[in-house]
Amino acid sequence: MSDSPPTPPQNVPSGIAEKLTDQSPDVLRDIARYADELAEHREREAQLAEQDEQDEEVEAEADDRPGDVPSKATITIKEINDHRYYYWQWREGEKIKSKYKGLVSDE
Template identity: 85%
Template sequence: MSNYPPKPPQNVPSGIAEKLTDQSPDVLRDIARYADELAEHREREAQLPEQDEQDEDVEVEADRPDDVFSKVTITVKEINNHRYYY
């Protein structure tokens, strides 16, 4: 371990880095846990729209009549909480 405090990563805003240097070790550990949980939450949120789109594709394929060609695609657009199928 070094006798000098670590340097913050370049992508951390200086205001946040300055605030962190004033905190106790216990508070810093709490902040680290919170930051990890927040990062995981945001990653899950980013994956939700992708999952919803995949689910919609499956629903549309299941609703397709038997006499419609398999290569026909349906696009679903949501505008003002209304779904439009093209």
């Protein structure tokens, strides 16, 4: 272990790094625990926000799902004679079932 203090990472704002150098080892350990918990909390919030977006996409997709298409169906694109089409697709036992949804627009 070196006798000189560690160099803070470049992405730590200098004001924070300066404040940390004045703290006791106990306070620094408390700050480290808090920083880990805060990072986990923010990551969890980001994951929940991403999941909410995905849920909204699934709900929007389900809004135009015909009654005879199960909720586990996904949308697939098939190319037939140089045209692309959307199909609902799902598995029933050993068989894969499909139902036409519409033409893929070239947007």
